[in-house]
Amino acid sequence: MEIIVCVKRVPLTQEVDLEINPQKTDIRRDMLAYSINEWDNYAVEEAIVLKEKHGGNVVAVTVGTEEDEEVLRRSLAMGADKAIRVDPGNLLPDSFGIAKILAQVIRGMPHDVVLTGVQADDLNEGSVGTMLAELLDLAHAAVVTGVTAEGEEATVRVELEGGVEEVSRIKLPALLCIQTGINEPRYVSIMGIRKAAKKELNVVKIEDLSLSRNDLSPMTTVEELFLPPETEGAQFLEGDPATVAEEILRILKEKGVKK
C-alpha cells in the first residue's frame, strides 16, 4: 500500500500573548515555538499503522520553508520512508494554493491512500484535505476516526456531532482527513530523529511543478487581523488560591448547587 501523508508545522499559541504585525496581515512569529500540527501527528501515526499492516511505503509531504523540515524529520523518525518538501519561495499560498501544489506533487507518485489532518491548528480552515481530494479526483472522507482497509475498499468511521459516528465503505484510492484520537501517536525521541536523518528528504522548487500564476493566485486574502473585542468576558476572581477557592464555593452555593 502506497501512502502519502501531508504535514504542516504550526506555531504553538497556548499561554502566549499573540501580537499582530504592523501590516495586520499575520501574527508576529519571531518569539513563537513551533510543532507538528496535532491532527497531522495522528495522520502520520495512521499512515505508519496502515503500512505496518499492509506493507508498502509512507511518504510525508509538506509545503514550507527549510525550518518546516523539522516536521518531516519527525515523520521520518516515526516511520515514514521518505519525505518531500515543496519550497514555495516567496509565495504565500492560501489553502487553495497549498492544495494545488500538493496535488501536483502527489499526482506523479503512486498512492493508494492520501492522509491529511482534519484541520491545521493555525487558521483552522479544514479545507486543504477535501480540496486536494477533488483535485486528484479521489474518493474522500472528512473527520475520520477509524480506517480498516480490505483490498480495493476501506471501511471508515466519520465523526459527526454528539458522539454519533457514521460508518461507510469507500473505494480506494482515497483521501482521508484524520481526526485526533484515532490512534495513539508513538513517541519520538531526539535519538530517533537523529537516526532518521539518513532517510531521503527531497526538496522540490515550486517553479519545477509547472503551475501557472493563475493556479496559485489566492482565492481569499486576509484584509485585517484584529484582537477579539474586550467588551464581554469573565469577572476575574483575584487573590491567593485559598481566597479564590472560598469565592468559588460561595458562587456554587449562590447558584444553588447543593453539596
Next chain:
Amino acid sequence: MSEIFVVVEHRNGEIREITYQLLWKADELCRKGSHTLTAVVLCGEKENFISEINDRADRVILFEDERIKNFNGDLYKELLVRLIQEHKPILTLIGHTPWGMDYAPSISIKTGYPLATDCVDVIFENGRPKVVRQIYAGKIFSRVAFKDSEGYLITVRSGAFSIDKAGEHKGEVIKKDIPPDLPTARREFVAFEDAGAGAIDITQADLLVSIGRGVGEADKVPAMQELANLMGGVLSCSRPVVDKNWLPKYHQVGTSGKSVKPKVYLAFGISGAFQHVAGISGAGCVIAVNKDKKAPIFRVADFGVVDDLFKVAEALKAKLA
C-alpha cells in the same frame, strides 16, 4: 439581483439547527442587498421537510431520491455543482459541520468559486461578500476578502447566528429531477453508531468539574476526580483528554461530545475552542481556571481565575475536607 443559496442539513428525518441559522443570516443579507433566498434540499423520497423551510425562503429547490436519503458527499457535490452552474447564486451558505467540511471544498474546486470556511460573520461590501473568521483557536479574529468571482461559497460556524422565528416568506417549491447521468458514489453509507454512550451521563449533572489538556498527564486525573467527588459534582472533560485515553468518551463535552446544562460548569485547563464551548451554552454559570489570561474560555465564562489549576484544585479540596 441574484440568489443566495442555503444548503439544508438534515439527519434521520430532522432538519438540523445549523440550517435555521444559515437561513436567518441569508434572510438578513437578502433584505440588505435585495437578493432572493433559495433553500436547497437534498433528501430521500417523501421526507416532508418543506413545511419547516418554505416560510423562511423565497424558493425551495428540492431533489428527492433514495440515494440521497442519507448524506453522501459525492452525490451532494454532483447535484450542487450542476445547480450552482445553472443558477449562478452570488453566495452559497453551507454549515461548517462534518458534512459541510466534506463537500464545500469539493464544490469550490469544481465551480472555481472561492471558499471561506468556519466563518462567524458575513457582510456585503460593494456587492461582494467578506467574512470574519476566528484563527489560532479563537485568539485572533480575521477579516477575509475574496478574489473577484461570479459567486462565492461560505461555510458558517454553528452557533454564529441566532435562530429565526417562523419566517414570513411563502417559498414556492421547485422539484428537480435527478440527472440520469448521476455517477455512482465512491463512498456508501452503512450505519450510524453512537460512540458517546456510557456509564455516566454528564448531561444530568448540576455541577460539572471539567478538565482539559491543561491537566498535563493521565496521573493527574484521579486527583481531579477526587475533587469532583468532594464537591458533589461529576467529572467531564475536553476532547484531548479523551483522545489521549485519560477518560472515556462519555465524559467529553462539545460538538463531538455532549451538550451539557449544569448549574455550574467549572473548567480547569480548557482553552475554550468553539467546538468545546458550543457544548456549554446551556450552562447556568461558567467558572474557568486557566494559566493564560488570554485563553478564549474567559470570553464565555462568567468568572475567571488566572492561576495554576492544581493550586486552585488543592485549595478547594482543603476547604472541603
